[in-house]
Amino acid sequence: MVIAEGTSPQATQGTGERSWHGIVLQTLKRNEISLVPYVPDRVLTPLITSLHADPFFTTFATAREEEAVGIVSGAWMGGRRGAVLMQTSGFATLANVLASLAVPYQIPLIMFVSERGTLGEFNYGQSLVCRTMRPVLDSLALEHHTITRFDELEFIADRSIKQAVTTQAPVALILNPLLTGGKTFDK
């Protein structure tokens, strides 16, 4: 049997708009989300690259994920929409800012989380920190979706962004390796 390496079948679909990152970019744009701070992740790299290449977006790296949450929270109150990109381990640093800023102040914080720690993880610490993510989200009753299928990505992302804005509540969109290919062991 041939052991699958690298990317999932879905992750290899196309480039540009018909790739998972192209869909995310277009969905952000359609929802007038123009401010996208991030802490980088290997899997997110094509999305980050295309955001930098598009003058519609103001996108930049922050030193910590909670810093990015603070920035998009301030921007929302100033009338500009944002979203934060991060990895699973970065989400694990956010419990305090979610519980003390985004949730109580009713800020529609939109988070895209590249999921590490599952489906071929090679770093034990990553697999452990991944297990803390959904319990933290559930403990605050936050909306979250794990996106595994390319054909469901646009619907889930677009509807979730609109729901976050209209209900003034955070949402986490977890990009699973089945969608993105994930990160696999480097030889």
Place this chain on the structure above:
Amino acid sequence: MSAKLNTGNTKVMNRFDVTSRLIAKLEHEEAVIGGIGNTNFDLWAAGHRPQNFYMLGSMGLAFPIALGVALAQPDRRVFALEGDGSLLMQLGALSTIASLKPKNLIMIVMDNGIYQITGAQPTPAAGVADIVAIAVGSGLSNSAWAADEEDFERLVETAMSATEPHLIAVRIDDKPGVGTTRRDPVQIRERFMHGLGVREPL
């Protein structure tokens, strides 16, 4: 206190007094973000304005929140008031701001070298680190200690017509805040959005 370092002849001032002096200079609906604890208590006590935002947690995020407001409304001056202990939690934010160079962001650090609100324990920076040197080293070249109250007001005036972000550090005493912010986060956020013209009151 970190103020024992090479901070010249900087006078030890008072947070409420300095905050009141800042508020008195605001004539163009400038936004002001008050950091956690005493910093926003004194902002509240200086007299509520619709353009004030008060943090009730998320220690260290006054500058990032202010950066977000500044990026959303580039034509409005945005002030952020932060304690030295809070800033130590998020030093990386200084580099982010230096990199983006928002022309309308002014950061004010109230430095007493202690966690006043938790029992006046010294911060790890007290006596060894210089907030202005850290800011300059982070890329914020327009960073300065205020020598006294008049110098503070002069630095604020300079920053208000600047084309790059400014940071003003103030040595303050160990007094607690003189008021207590009403802790209603939704009301704080909604009033702030009204004050910024993002929403109309119902």
